[in-house]
Amino acid sequence: MRLSKILSIVSLAIICAFLVIAIPAAPVQALVGTIFVSDTIGPAGALLTISGTGFTSDKAYTVSFGTTAVLTGTISSTGALSTASFVVPSKPRGTYNITVTTTGPDTSNAATFTITPTITLSTSSGLVGDQFYVSGNGFSSSSTITIYFDSASVGTAYTDANGIFVSAVATVPETTRGSHMVRGYDTGYSPSLTYTVNPRITVSPTNAAVGAQVTISGSGFSASSPVTFFIDDVSVSGGATTSASGSFSSPLTVPAVAGGSHTLKAQDTGGASATVAFSVSQTMSIAPQTGPAGISVRVTGKGFGASKSITITYKNQTVQTNPSPVTTDTGGNFSATFTAPAGSAGSFAVVATDGTLSGSATFVMTASGTIGATKGAVGTSITLSGGGFSAGAAVIIRYDNVQIAVATADVNGALSTSFAAPPSKSGDHTVTASDGINTVTFTFNVVSSASLDQTSGYVGSDITISGTGFADNKAITIKYDDTQVATATTNAQGGFSVTFKAPASKGGNHVITATDGTNTVTNSFTMDSSPPPVPALLLPANDTKGDALARFTWSAVTDPSGVTYTLQVATDATFANIILERKDLTTPTYQLTEVQRLKSVSKNEPYYWRVKATDGAFNESDWTKPQPFFVGFVLATWGLYTIFGFIGLLIGVLGFWLGRRTSYHWDW
Numbered sequence: 214m215r216l217s218k219i220l221s222i223v224s225l226a227i228i229c230a231f232l233v234i235a236i237p238a239a240p241v242q243a244l245v246g247t248i249f250v251s252d253t254i255g256p257a258g259a260l261l262t263i264s265g266t267g268f269t270s271d272k273a274y275t276v277s278f279g280t281t282a283v284l285t286g287t288i289s290s291t292g293a294l295s296t297a298s299f300v301v302p303s304k305p306r307g308t309y310n311i312t313v314t315t316t317g318p319d320t321s322n323a324a325t326f327t328i329t330p331t332i333t334l335s336t337s338s339g340l341v342g343d344q345f346y347v348s349g350n351g352f353s354s355s356s357t358i359t360i361y362f363d364s365a366s367v368g369t370a371y372t373d374a375n376g377i378f379v380s381a382v383a384t385v386p387e388t389t390r391g392s393h394m395v396r397g398y399d400t401g402y403s404p405s406l407t408y409t410v411n412p413r414i415t416v417s418p419t420n421a422a423v424g425a426q427v428t429i430s431g432s433g434f435s436a437s438s439p440v441t442f443f444i445d446d447v448s449v450s451g452g453a454t455t456s457a458s459g460s461f462s463s464p465l466t467v468p469a470v471a472g473g474s475h476t477l478k479a480q481d482t483g484g485a486s487a488t489v490a491f492s493v494s495q496t497m498s499i500a501p502q503t504g505p506a507g508i509s510v511r512v513t514g515k516g517f518g519a520s521k522s523i524t525i526t527y528k529n530q531t532v533q534t535n536p537s538p539v540t541t542d543t544g545g546n547f548s549a550t551f552t553a554p555a556g557s558a559g560s561f562a563v564v565a566t567d568g569t570l571s572g573s574a575t576f577v578m579t580a581s582g583t584i585g586a587t588k589g590a591v592g593t594s595i596t597l598s599g600g601g602f603s604a605g606a607a608v609i610i611r612y613d614n615v616q617i618a619v620a621t622a623d624v625n626g627a628l629s630t631s632f633a634a635p636p637s638k639s640g641d642h643t644v645t646a647s648d649g650i651n652t653v654t655f656t657f658n659v660v661s662s663a664s665l666d667q668t669s670g671y672v673g674s675d676i677t678i679s680g681t682g683f684a685d686n687k688a689i690t691i692k693y694d695d696t697q698v699a700t701a702t703t704n705a706q707g708g709f710s711v712t713f714k715a716p717a718s719k720g721g722n723h724v725i726t727a728t729d730g731t732n733t734v735t736n737s738f739t740m741d742s743s744p745p746p747v748p749a750l751l752l753p754a755n756d757t758k759g760d761a762l763a764r765f766t767w768s769a770v771t772d773p774s775g776v777t778y779t780l781q782v783a784t785d786a787t788f789a790n791i792i793l794e795r796k797d798l799t800t801p802t803y804q805l806t807e808v809q810r811l812k813s814v815s816k817n818e819p820y821y822w823r824v825k826a827t828d829g830a831f832n833e834s835d836w837t838k839p840q841p842f843f844v845g846f847v848l849a850t851w852g853l854y855t856i857f858g859f860i861g862l863l864i865g866v867l868g869f870w871l872g873r874r875t876s877y878h879w880d881w
Contacts, residue, residue, distance in 0.1 A: 244269050248294065248313050250324040256331035257303045257350045257376075261311075263324075265294030269317035278302050278326070279309040288315055305354040305376035306330055306399075330376070330403040332360075334395060338409035341432035341460070343385045345408070352376040353399045361396050362386055362408065370397070385410060389459035390433045390485050412459075412487040414479045419489075421467050422496035423515035423546070430462040431455070431479050431487065438481040444468065444491070445475050455481065467493060469544030472516035472570050495545070497565045497572025505581025506555040506600045506626075514565050514572055517545040521567035525551060527576070528561045541567065553578065557626035558601040558651045580626070580651035584644060587655070590662035591681035591708075593634045599646055599653055602626040606648035612657075613642050622648065634659065638685040638707030639732050659707075661732035665725065669739035672717045672774035672829030679710040680727050680734060687729040693738075694723050703729065715740065717774075720830040745772040745826040747834045748801065753842035756819070761811045761844050762804070767824045767837070769801040774829035782811075782822045786839050792820075811844045819843040 248265035255261075263276055268288040276284035276299060284299040294313060306328050313321035328351045335346035347360050352372045360368040360383045370381035383395070390412050394405035412433040421427050431453070434440060440453045440461055453463035472495040480486035495516035501508065512525055512534075523539040525532055532551040539549040547565075558580050564573045582599030589595075602608055602622040610618035612635055620630035628646075637659050644655040663680035670676065678691060683703045691699040693716055701711035709727075720742025726735050749768035753759035770776055780803050782793035795803055805811065814820060819841035826834040 244292070244317060244319040246292075246294065246313060246315075246319050246321040248311070248321045248324055250311055250326065253325060254327040254329060255301060257301050257328050258331075259301045260298055261301060261326070262296055262298045263294070263311070263313075264296040265313055265321060266292065268292045268294060268313075268315055268319045268321075272315040272317040272319065274313050274315040274319075277310075277312050277314070279304065288317075288319075301326065301328065303350050303375045303377055304328055305372075305374075306351050328376075330397060330399065330401075332395070332397045332403050332406060334406055334408065335380070337407065338411060339385055340411055340413040341385050341387050344382055345385070346380040347383050347395065347397065348377075348379045348381070349397050349403065350375070350377040352378070352397065352403070356399045359398045361394075361398060361402075363388065363393050372399070387432055387458045387460050389436045390483075412479075412481070412485045414477070414487045414489050416465075416477055416489050416491050420492045420494050422494050423467050423469050423544075424496075425467050426464050427467060427491075428462060429453070429465050429477070429479060430460075432458075432460045433487070434459040434461070434479075434481045434485050435483040438483060440479050440481050443478040443480065444470060446478065453479075469515065469542075469546050471519040471541075471543075471545035473518075493545075495570045495572050497563075497574055499563050499574045499576055502574070503577040503579055504553060505579055506553050507581075508553050509550050510553055510563070510576060511548065511550045512563060512565055512574075514541070514547045515545065517541045517547065517565075517570050517572070518567045519543045519545050521545075521569075523547050523549070523565050523567055525549065526562075526564045527551065527554065528556070530554075555600055555625045555627065557604050557622075580646075580648075580653045582646055582653040582655070584655045584657065586657070588658040588660060589634060590660055591634050591636050591706075592662075594631055595634055595644070595657065596629065596631045597644070597646060597655070598627075598629040600625070600627040601653075602628060602646075602648045602651050606650075608646050608648045611643075611645045611647075613637065614645075620646070636681055636706040636708055638703075638705075639682045661707075661727075661729075661734045663727045663734040663736060665736050665738060668737065669741070670715055671741045671772075672715055674715040674773075675712055676715055676725070676738065677710060677712040678725060678727060678736070679708070681706070681708045683707040683709065683727075683729045683732050689727055689729055692724075692726045692728075694718065717829045718831075720832045740830045741774055741828075742830065742832055744832040744834045745776050745828045746770040747837055748778065748824050748826055750822070750824060750837050750840045753822070753840075755840045755842075756816075757842055758816075758845050759811075759820075759842040761813065762807065762809075763811060763842070763844070764802060764804045765822060765824075766802045770826045770834070772826070772828035772832075774832070776826050776828055779825050779827065780822065781824075781836075782820055783839075784818075784820060786821050786841070788821065788823070788839065813844045816843045 246265045246268040251262040270290045270292045272288045275282050281302050308325050308327040310323040312323050330351040332349040354374045354376045356372050358370040365386045368383035370378035372378045392407050395408045396405045397403040410433045414431040417428050434455045436457050436459050438455045442449050449468050451465045453461040455461045472493050474492050476488050477491040478488045493516045497514045500511050521541045534549040534551050541547045558578050560575050560577050563576050580601035585596035604624045606622045608620045618632040620628040622628045641656050641658050644657050646653050659682045661682040666677040685705050685707050687703050689701040689709050699711045699713035701709040703709045718740050720740045723738045724735050725738050748770050752766040778798040780795045783791045821839040821841050823836045823839045825836045
């Protein structure tokens with residue numbers, strides 16, 4: 214029942230609707246209004262005002278921008294479109310009609326408006342290298358847009374169907390400080406916007422020590438301008454000159470400033486400046502970095518607190534310094550020395566601190582030592598003292614890699630021992646002391662040496678000369694004064710020994726030389742200088758008659774160097790007139806020869822003779838006391854025969870004469 218009633222109502226409504234449609238309305242007169250727009254060109258988003266007249270009163274109206282409705286309202290009772298405003302919708306660049314329609318339905322004339330491109334920036338100032346965002350509208354639809362910074366392309370964008378792009382990325386190029394133009398371009402440029410570039414600097418590294426070199430780079434400064442550097446508003450040495458694009462890069466040596474944070478500034482001649490945070494780290498160095506106990510170590514610090522007291526420790530123990538106390542200057546610098554204390558070898562920390570800032574370095578304590586003699590002959594006593602060895606360690610002493618001694622280091626790593634230089638050839642030899650970890654090395658120079666088994670003697674004495682420290686396997690020449698008396702050959706250690714007899718030579722000092730041609734050693738030998746005894750004269754006896762062919766005889770004397778004799782015969786006791794002298798007689802007798810026959814002399818005018826002895830060292834005894842003798846007349850056998858012959862001849866001649874004379878008388 215209820216359902217049928219509802220269906221009846223619906224059917225009635227449908228019939229009424231058809232009746233309304235089917236009945237024609239009374240015709241209405243359509244009007245053409247006149248509109249006025251405040252501007253004819255501009256970007257999307259611009260605010261326009263519109264007004265109009267000549268419309269059907271009290272009718273609703275719609276303002277269209279192209280095909281887009283942008284404003285609605287009601288025509289006044291006088292048929293006017295009162296002044297109203299609307300925003301230019303986002304559309305691609307181009308010219309669009311603005312029209313009005315009413316429910317009259319009225320129309321209007323078509324006003325035109327040309328959309329031009331426009332851009333917006335995310336920021337209007339920045340630094341070289343900064344990124345900023347560019348948005349635009351009113352450009353050609355679905356087009357590539359190039360973004361220009363002055364004349365440099367710095368980014369691209371792509372518009373949508375309405376000629377819009379949003380947040381395209383652009384980068385500030387390298388350029389000078391001040392105002393620059395940013396524009397977008399599709400088929401033409403958009404109006405420009407101003408972008409202000411400010412200067413900036415960077416430093417690399419941002420933390421450095423005094424004396425280190427950092428690089429300061431700047432951009433956005435005035436073109437071709439000198440730039441001055443400042444640290445905490447105090448100018449420092451160095452600087453730069455900008456390029457035509459206002460950039461620079463320059464090294465800077467960190468000056469002596471206290472450690473910690475500082476402000477680094479660069480300023481051009483136009484007054485443009487930029488700052489950057491910079492920190493100075495403290496540094497500490499030592500010299501030398503390695504050495505033995507007792508060495509002076511210099512500690513140098515930079516970048517510490519200004520005018521601060523410095524404490525220096527070694528192996529965690531405060532050390533005495535020079536100067537004392539140590540205080541930094543106003544730039545945070547200091548320098549001091551300390552003596553490396555005794556101790557075992559190893560690496561140990563040297564630390565300097567001002568209570569806030571600290572610096573450290575490693576000092577390597579090395580084994581060290583000295584030898585009491587660096588040069589000498591084989592057998593020289595060498596005392597070796599050392600330190601810096603391992604505490605309590607056995608330290609092996611080697612001479613040319615041959616172990617010759619062992620010493621034990623004390624609790625401080627110190628030792629002292631002595632040894633004799635072993636047989637070795639001349640020249641440098643290596644002495645080492647090592648505990649297996651720490652080693653010290655010395656050089657000992659062996660010099661040649663030679664000695665005699667006796668330093669004095671007689672002619673013919675056996676002399677043995679022994680040498681060490683000569684060249685190895687070399688011929689040795691032995692000379693007595695300038696006379697070679699022996700040769701020998703050294704062994705592998707440069708040693709030799711040879712015996713020779715002392716040659717005949719004067720009593721006194723003589724030089725015995727041993728040489729291998731390079732090394733020469735001399736020794737002194739004293740030849741006996743004692744004269745032999747004075748002989749005793751035997752025959753002819755004192756003041757007696759001797760033979761004209763006398764035999765002189767005297768007592769024999771002896772001497773270790775051997776003896777020869779000298780005999781002299783003179784006609785006076787002073788031996789001013791020597792008539793006979795014989796030297797180097799080896800027996801205590803001499804027989805006159807026929808040639809040496811003595812003339813007969815009276816006892817009142819005798820001959821005198823004397824003898825002295827000379828040993829092999831040319832030492833002479835005194836002369837014997839002159840002893841007189843005389844020689845009587847003694848005719849030799851041949852003389853007698855001569856006399857007898859002469860007498861016979863005289864007798865014969867006399868007989869012949871007498872015979873002739875007798876015969877004459879007879880004849881007569």
